[in-house]
Amino acid sequence: xxxxxxxxxxxxxxxxxxxxxxxxxxxxxxxxxxxxxxxxxxxxxxxxxxxxxxxxxxxxxxxxxxxxxxxxxxxxxxxxxxxxxxxxxxxxxxxxxxxxxxxxxxxxxxxxxxxxxxxxxxxxxxxxxxxxxxxxxxxxxxxxxxxxxxxxxxxxxxxxxxxxxxxxxxxxxxxxxxxxxxxxxxxxxxxxxxxxxxxxxxxxxxxxxxxxxxxxxxxxxxxxxxxxxxxxxxxxxxxxxxxxxxxxxxxxxxxxxxxxxxxxxxxxxxxxxxxxxxxxxxxxxxxxxxxxxxxxxxxxxxxxxxxxxxxxxxxxxxxxxxxxxxxxxxxxxxxxxxxxxxxxxxxxxxxxxxxxxxxxxxxxxxxxxxxxxxxxxxxxxxxxxxxxxxxxxxxxxxxxxxxxxxxxxxxxxxxxxxxxxxxxxxxxxxxxxxxxxxxxxxxxxxxxxxxxxxxxx
Amino acid sequence: xxxxxxxxxxxxxxxxxxxxxxxxxxxxxxxxxxxxxxxxxxxxxxxxxxxxxxxxxxxxxxxxxxxxxxxxxxxxxxxxxxxxxxxxxxxxxxxxxxxxx
Numbered sequence: 391x392x393x394x395x396x397x398x399x400x401x402x403x404x405x406x407x408x409x410x411x412x413x414x415x416x417x418x419x420x421x422x423x424x425x426x427x428x429x430x431x432x433x434x435x436x437x438x439x440x441x442x443x444x445x446x447x448x449x450x451x452x453x454x455x456x457x458x459x460x461x462x463x464x465x466x467x468x469x470x471x472x473x474x475x476x477x478x479x480x481x482x483x484x485x486x487x488x489x490x491x492x493x494x495x496x497x498x499x500x501x502x503x504x505x506x507x508x509x510x511x512x513x514x515x516x517x518x519x520x521x522x523x524x525x526x527x528x529x530x531x532x533x534x535x536x537x538x539x540x541x542x543x544x545x546x547x548x549x550x551x552x553x554x555x556x557x558x559x560x561x562x563x564x565x566x567x568x569x570x571x572x573x574x575x576x577x578x579x580x581x582x583x584x585x586x587x588x589x590x591x592x593x594x595x596x597x598x599x600x601x602x603x604x605x606x607x608x609x610x611x612x613x614x615x616x617x618x619x620x621x622x623x624x625x626x627x628x629x630x631x632x633x634x635x636x637x638x639x640x641x642x643x644x645x646x647x648x649x650x651x652x653x654x655x656x657x658x659x660x661x662x663x664x665x666x667x668x669x670x671x672x673x674x675x676x677x678x679x680x681x682x683x684x685x686x687x688x689x690x691x692x693x694x695x696x697x698x699x700x701x702x703x704x705x706x707x708x709x710x711x712x713x714x715x716x717x718x719x720x721x722x723x724x725x726x727x728x729x730x731x732x733x734x735x736x737x738x739x740x741x742x743x744x745x746x747x748x749x750x751x752x753x754x755x756x757x758x759x760x761x762x763x764x765x766x767x768x769x770x771x772x773x774x775x776x777x778x779x780x781x782x783x784x785x786x787x788x789x790x791x792x793x794x795x796x797x798x799x800x801x802x803x804x805x806x807x808x809x810x811x812x813x814x815x816x817x818x819x820x821x822x823x824x825x826x827x828x829x830x831x832x833x834x835x836x837x838x839x840x841x842x843x844x845x846x847x
Numbered sequence: 848x849x850x851x852x853x854x855x856x857x858x859x860x861x862x863x864x865x866x867x868x869x870x871x872x873x874x875x876x877x878x879x880x881x882x883x884x885x886x887x888x889x890x891x892x893x894x895x896x897x898x899x900x901x902x903x904x905x906x907x908x909x910x911x912x913x914x915x916x917x918x919x920x921x922x923x924x925x926x927x928x929x930x931x932x933x934x935x936x937x938x939x940x941x942x943x944x945x946x947x948x
Contacts, residue, residue: 770896
């Protein structure tokens, strides 16, 4: 039998470690990466010619980032590496790949999806204005381009990224005045036992907060965001309620916004993977066994596209998914190593549950979003438009509500509004969130130019 | 207004000339198109749904909010397109852009 073709989508820590394990087994996997450079978002590389060192760019993760980048260089000649390539559809054990305006088929024997995550967003009035960026976006501006998103940015939301990005901005010389966290202070204490499952990481997180405090940055917890203010000349401020109930407005010219992360699951959906509802995070996640097998034959899940375990865990789950694929294909796969990786990931899973508890998704905001709040920024569907459409049609399921209101139908395919829209529907119809369902993935998973040509073999 | 973005480092790179809505401007080698524009302007485009200016959001190719156009009618995602010397960028599509596939 010829060597099996294993395709990996995503050249971040999970995809690269998966490729490494497959190469070690004597295979030549295809590694597909949409971006120009590999490393993923967390170890994102700056362009050629930039001078900042690893310590500046990645802080405490400098060595880990360097190892991932070295691995990627080392693998380059041993794999079929396809950068600037979008896996835009998937059916019948075959990916559709588009590269520079041309699209081709890639039939595979096994597929490892390592597509990562994006920021999870709860809208607020004014978030659709120029000058509001996701926290991940704010981090990319700094890491990949040495820019701050504004001269006076405010950091708003919750989750580890909130403090990490603010601290990175501070270190890079940006004027960081305020970090606003929607998580109530009491939640962190309750999460402590679970967070202690990774003491080193917890310590690094606490150190970030300490750095911000030492620099005189105001850290407020338990806030309720009200509105991002602005006009023709750009953003002017942010209004919110403090934990104590006091209304405040602070001046700013940029806002970095995010409520932890959501997995990027479109391809898993197209592959026919089953999803389950996770009550703690109030989101649907693709199902995977302990080694990364999805419910779809020959499709494996690795990294943050399954559950948000972070970059270090992504390296482990990437390797594990590759070993599982080898095992299933009847090739040599070290069972002892697989067991060890499963154990390590279980510890990281406890930490994840701790983060979920410490930085909860503020679903209760959805109910009280004013009617003129834009939910879908692609097509400017407001909370009022959505609620009115629900009243008229009685829709209680998110794909049905999408058909009537166009929420989630825009060019981001609901990546940024889908979770909030589901919460608005659940609150308006008085039904549990899990019965509202999730937006189905659709091909093409990202917009393609109409002029894309099919390569005819 | 000043640009939305504020450069904090890496400013020793060579300068690159391009045009933005017909105006001759410069940015730095290695800039993404998004950074090249937002270093001197407040936005990238105007929302076709009437809610004002947009400047991108996710910077990782997921939100599709940072679309700009070339004079030739091509649509570019500014966050993931490197700036190239001589590019002619428009912050709204040319009137006949719908004719161009």
